[in-house]
Amino acid sequence: MALPPRTEADLRRELTGLVVESLAVRQDLSHRSVRCAVCAAAGDPADRTVGDEVCVALREYEGFTWEIQDLYCPDHGVDRVADAVGVEADDQAVVSALLEAAGYHSPDGQYHPEALTLGAVEVVDYSPAAEGYRAPDE
Ligand SMILES: [Zn+2]
Numbered sequence: 001m002a003l004p005p006r007t008e009a010d011l012r013r014e015l016t017g018l019v020v021e022s023l024a025v026r027q028d029l030s031h032r033s034v035r036c037a038v039c040a041a042a043g044d045p046a047d048r049t050v051g052d053e054v055c056v057a058l059r060e061y062e063g064f065t066w067e068i069q070d071l072y073c074p075d076h077g078v079d080r081v082a083d084a085v086g087v088e089a090d091d092q093a094v095v096s097a098l099l100e101a102a103g104y105h106s107p108d109g110q111y112h113p114e115a116l117t118l119g120a121v122e123v124v125d126y127s128p129a130a131e132g133y134r135a136p137d138e
Helices: 008-017 037-041 131-135
Strands: 033-035 048-051 053-061 066-073 090-099 117-127
Touching: 008 090, 008 117, 033 131, 037 066, 053 117
Parallel strands: none
Antiparallel strands: 033 048, 053 066, 053 090, 090 117
């Protein structure tokens, strides 16, 4: 019943256009910007905006929806899923992407035409769900 692992092409297709909005990461819709988690924790107000490169850690919940777990600037990017959020029994990925403003229909019915989305997605690391079942507890 387990789905076959995704290819990089699958991931690029699924993640391109994904809006930068999740339980963990929120963009500032009025300023069309989002903040690197490490910079924000350090009190650095440097925002990432359209055209900026970001590193994004994602996890697919229930084989249904990709959820952004963390977003970093290139200085604080991670190379491996294990370094980002830890390997679990879900499909997980770390990608680099450029921020675009392709717009977003939020669940409350509003349309945000300049909401940030992911473009030029390149897969940095991918951990299929099966890996989480046999991963050591790191
Ligand atoms: Zn940063």
